[in-house]
Amino acid sequence: MGFDIRPISHIFAIIEGKMKNNPKKREIAVAAFELFDKKGFHGTGINEIIEAAGIPKGTFYHYYNSKEEVALEVLSYYREKITLAMDVILCDYSKDPLDRIFSLYAQYIESYIKKSEMPYSNFASKMSQEAGEEHPRIKDQANNVFFDIRESISECIKEAQGFGIIDLSFDSRMLAEMIIYCWEGALLRMRGTQSVEPLFIFEDIMKNLFLNARSKM
Template identity: 25%
Template structure:
């Protein structure tokens, strides 16, 4: 029975990610999520104490999946660190762009909204995005070591600047309904890594 409960909880979180990546957090009711997950109404509070606790769990699940994917990309065998980093940004461009992101752009979609609504969700976002920057810093340091990149400044500062730039470019791509800001981010990323 615990496996089924875990599956049900995960189904709720997955459905929420899909819906909220399109509509945002505040615009989505719990009933809509439960209906999409095929879960009875009364089940929600068995898994989550409140919508806030649910939102925090959703963000943590999102980042766990995101970080696992990032770890795979940054560990791809047979590539230089620079190639791995550029594969990450290329994947971002493809999955975070103007079209349907299918649950893959929660940090972009919900970042500003939930940071003002919920301290628990803000902290989950902060922890998740910090973990991404940590991994980017490690990849930049690996690129310096293998000679595939050169940078001005520290790996940490560049990792943070690149992540911030890509988040901003993703928001601008949504605002303009044009992928141009992500193309610009790709060009500037290559310049900053001296590729």
């Protein structure tokens, strides 16, 4: 089942649906999302969001009390998009569980190849790193995206263990976290090298990881 899994592909559609009767608030959320991704949370000022959204300052404060409130709402939409995108692939029970995980990342990689500049790819990770202890609610909301991804992949690994594909001695959550950490690292290297080669290296490492974890039964 092929589809564009990039978070940007439907994140604005989700915002549109949630705020279809509130175009001003929608413009604020969209502008904030783009600015947070490009400049970071701390690098983005409320005045920049207001200017990008094309609304008066009073309109911003009618809907939000702070920049943090906008960030929390945007992260909730991002989380919803990620969950919907993953479920399409990871809940496709016509495939074996490991093939579903491989398909998930294969389609991510395909999306990167089709578009040389990949915006919004690790939005939650960047927001979590920036938030630190100063903005615990943002950090928690961003980390929830990670937890959702981990649990979805972990469930596939557990299913594979139930089928005797993966050795039961391996912790499914630890394997899932290892995959996510490797993927995040590959994204950083891709941005640094301006090449998709790190993503293919990740794909090989992931498959070898599961090969080594296969059941000896």
